[in-house]
Amino acid sequence: MPQPESRRPPMFTVTADTLVAVDFSPRTRTPSPYRRLLSTPGARAFTLPNLLARLPMGMFSVSAVVMIAGSRGSYALAGAVTATGLAATALVAPWIARLVDRHGQARVAVPATVLAVLGSLALLLCVHYDAPAWTLFASHAATATTPNTGGMSRARWAHLLKGDERALHTANSFEQAADEACFMLGPVLAAFLCAAFFPEAGTLVGAVLLLTGVLLFAAQRSTEPPVRRLPHSGPPFRAPGMPALLTVCPAMGAVFGSMEVVTIAFADAQGHRAAAGVVLGLQAAGSCAAGLLFGTLKATGPAAERLPWCVAAMTGLLILPLLAATLTGSLPLLALALLVAGMATAPTMVTTMTLVQQRTPEGRLNEGMTLAVTGLLGGIACGSAAGGWTVDHMSPTAGFGVPVTAAATALMISLARRPASIPGSDSRQMH
Numbered sequence: 001m002p003q004p005e006s007r008r009p010p011m012f013t014v015t016a017d018t019l020v021a022v023d024f025s026p027r028t029r030t031p032s033p034y035r036r037l038l039s040t041p042g043a044r045a046f047t048l049p050n051l052l053a054r055l056p057m058g059m060f061s062v063s064a065v066v067m068i069a070g071s072r073g074s075y076a077l078a079g080a081v082t083a084t085g086l087a088a089t090a091l092v093a094p095w096i097a098r099l100v101d102r103h104g105q106a107r108v109a110v111p112a113t114v115l116a117v118l119g120s121l122a123l124l125l126c127v128h129y130d131a132p133a134w135t136l137f138a139s140h141a142a143t144a145t146t147p148n149t150g151g152m153s154r155a156r157w158a159h160l161l162k163g164d165e166r167a168l169h170t171a172n173s174f175e176q177a178a179d180e181a182c183f184m185l186g187p188v189l190a191a192f193l194c195a196a197f198f199p200e201a202g203t204l205v206g207a208v209l210l211l212t213g214v215l216l217f218a219a220q221r222s223t224e225p226p227v228r229r230l231p232h233s234g235p236p237f238r239a240p241g242m243p244a245l246l247t248v249c250p251a252m253g254a255v256f257g258s259m260e261v262v263t264i265a266f267a268d269a270q271g272h273r274a275a276a277g278v279v280l281g282l283q284a285a286g287s288c289a290a291g292l293l294f295g296t297l298k299a300t301g302p303a304a305e306r307l308p309w310c311v312a313a314m315t316g317l318l319i320l321p322l323l324a325a326t327l328t329g330s331l332p333l334l335a336l337a338l339l340v341a342g343m344a345t346a347p348t349m350v351t352t353m354t355l356v357q358q359r360t361p362e363g364r365l366n367e368g369m370t371l372a373v374t375g376l377l378g379g380i381a382c383g384s385a386a387g388g389w390t391v392d393h394m395s396p397t398a399g400f401g402v403p404v405t406a407a408a409t410a411l412m413i414s415l416a417r418r419p420a421s422i423p424g425s426d427s428r429q430m431h
Contacts, residue, residue, distance in 0.1 A: 033170045033296055040160055042223040049220070050153045051178055053113075053213025056206035057150075058186020058284070060120070060143070061086075061384075062277060063202030065264055066194045067127050068136065077133065079261050079388025084137045086257070086381035088144035090374040096147055097370035104227050105152050105366075106218040112145040113214040119143035120207040124200045149214065150179055151369040158357060158365060159225040172353055173295025176346045177288045184284030187260075191277030225365075242359050242368070245352070246375050248311070251410035252348065253379020255318065255403045258387035259283070262399035263338070265391040270331050279331065283338035283345075291346030307355065308414045310348035315407040317341040322400040329397070379406070 038044055061082050068078040099108045119142025126135040157171035190202035260280060267276035320337035324330065352372060360368030383406055390399040 033167075034174060034292070037167060037170050037174060042220065043160070046153065046156055046217055046220040046223050047178075049213050049216035050149055051182065051213070053149045053210055053217055054153075054178065054182045055186055055189075055213070056210040057179075058183035059190040059202055059206040059209075061260060062187045062190040062264065062280070063194060063206060064123070064140065065261060066191065066273070066276075067124075067199045067203060069264075069268075070194075070199050071127050071130070072133075074392070075261065075265050076388045076392045077136075079384045081136045081140050082261075083257070083381035083385040085140035085143055086377045086384065088141040089146065090378040090381065092144035093146075093148060093370050093374045093377070094367060096145060097151065097366040098364075100147065100152065100366045101364055102227065105155075105224050106221060109147040109149075109152065109214055110218050112147045113211055116143045116146040117207045117211050119145075120203055120210075124203045128200055146210070147214070148366065148370045148373055149217070150175060151366055151373060152217070153178075154353065154357075154369060155225050155365050156223050160223060168357075169350075169354070170295045172350050172357075173291050173346070176350045176353070177291035177295070179349070180284045180288035180291055180342075180346055182284075184281040184288055187277035187280040187284075189277070191274055195274040242356075242371075245355055245359065246371060248307070248410055248414050249352070249372050249375030250379035250382070251406055251413055252311070252314075252352075253376035253381075254383030254386070254406035255314070255379075255410070256376070257380030257383030257385075258390075258399070258402035258406060259321075259338075259383075261384050261387035262391060262396060262402065263334075265387075265399065266325060266334065266396035267331060269396050270329075272331055275331065279335045279338060282335045283342035286339040286342030287345035290343040291350060294347045294350055307348070307351050308411065310344065310351050311407070311411045311414050314341075314344035314348055315404070315411050317344050318404045318407050322404055325397045325400045 038047070064082050064085070065075070065078040068081055069075050072078070096108065096112050119139055122139035122142060123136060125131075126139050154172065154175050157168065157175070161167045161171060186206075190206065193201035193205055263280055264273070264276040267273055267279060318341050320341050321334055324333045324337040328334075353369065356368050356372045357365065383402065387399050387402050390402055
């Protein structure tokens, strides 16, 4: 029977007047928390298809703005159409998520995705054939059935890692970094496709990727959370602490929606519309890097106490793009400012989603996370419309004041309606 390797004592020797100690004991390397996370059985099988399905989420809005503004010559119209689609999603997505919780991910996500893809193709055809403006609003609203692919992935992690809060924190950080990576690569890919081929190329490729990714993701049945019949669990938005938390989400969403439209308009005004995707991608890159780093750290104190600090950091860093655009008018400096400003996004969103998971009733996790996402989408819709209006009636430079104002609003809400710690939830916090 093999004996465990004993620890070898250090060797001491003397050279001239110096004592040298050499330790020959074996070195052990602590594996990366992300390596341990992805070694979970079945994790890679559902993660890769989910990333493929999530990539179009960073493509559709940019593709729509470039496609509509290029053909109709109005950023206000492009922003309004995008806002309409996001607003429709905010209304429909909780219903889709409720169906997912009741009937399972595979049974609901696939038909919902097919309907959403048909809506994207309808928008493409309406723009290509110069259909009336109202058809753009109607067809883009039809994409509202797009399932919350990020939420379904987080639900799988919550099922696989139940009881391991440290690993779940890493999973939430990984998922947020994945979101940011998709929003980093998505705009770049969309802008390249629209500029290099034809204006509708970004929407077309995004629809194909979404459908393919969801089909492959839904096929991974071994990691799908089981359906739980819990008739006595109330709706997530009535759970203790959730109303205050969900109130902050629209204001944060307005930051993202306005920044997207304003940045595209600013790059267009500088004569570099095709570079808009790269500039927006740098903001997501900063958030992605911060999210991965955040996942390796141990969270201290209740998440409810950390949220206002995260939002305050976001507000302060968003002043940098405003200063870069106002004082220099330089697109490269704006890109650098967005890279730095994006570093506050992931920690804020990870903290928000952690709170949502803690406060959502059992068996309603997809619905609870989707409510937070739809709050963000509603804010993105308002921010997109506000950003487009500001660009058309004032200037792209002035438009960078919109995300700063939205972030400041989120900060005031988080302080005024500071979510209190839920009784019994402290035991689930990491120390």
